[in-house]
Amino acid sequence: MSRASGERPQERSGISRVERVLAAMTATVVGVSVVAFVAVLIGNYAGVVDGSGIWPVVVALPLVGFPIGFLLIIALIVLNAVKRSRRARADS
Template structure:
């Protein structure tokens, strides 16, 4: 187990929320992507993907992955700013 040195600022709640939300959105997006691939491979390719839950399953990776990427980028920028401010005299 690592401990924070005195120069390291504590992890804030918003950082944890952003990290877990980005991870959750990315995982759900990948699961939806795999579901489309598997359903096509199992012969459901001729099925109508315009009805039921399939439009949501198809659209989630299109929006979820970029949102998760932006959340991770925001988290990195916030961390760099926080560590930069902590390092100032």
Template sequence: MSTRNSGPDLPVRRIDRILAYMALGLTIVSIVCFFAVILARPLGVSDFSTGVWPLVVVLPLIALPIAFILIIALLIVSFVRRSRANKGA
């Protein structure tokens, strides 16, 4: 157990919030699209090539990897910020 007092917590910066909300938003939209595709077939949608369905089918394939990259970027930014704060302390 550590007895060292690390001092006050670092404030959350705007870039941290932006990365977190973008990753969360893309993940939620992708999951909703994923379930829409799963539920569309039993509900009688037989043609996924017209209307908004091509976007609904492709969106999880693009948005989930982007959300993963945003989470990795958020972790890197966080680690760099904490490392700089610890070097200065």
């Protein structure tokens, strides 16, 4: 399928592939961390105190995932600010 304008879809919409991948990574990391956090809350309420099996990973996942998600959000904000700055410089 050929495009009449010759532009890439991400250039027309203003969202680059890197931004889409970074946004997807952020949503995935934060989403999995929230699910693990809720699982820990439910597990503690249910009386799970045994630290065997998958529980150590489930407990540690939010401790690692939330800071990584925060750093990914910061990277996405910086990337967007640089893009807007370049666009503003090119328009003026």
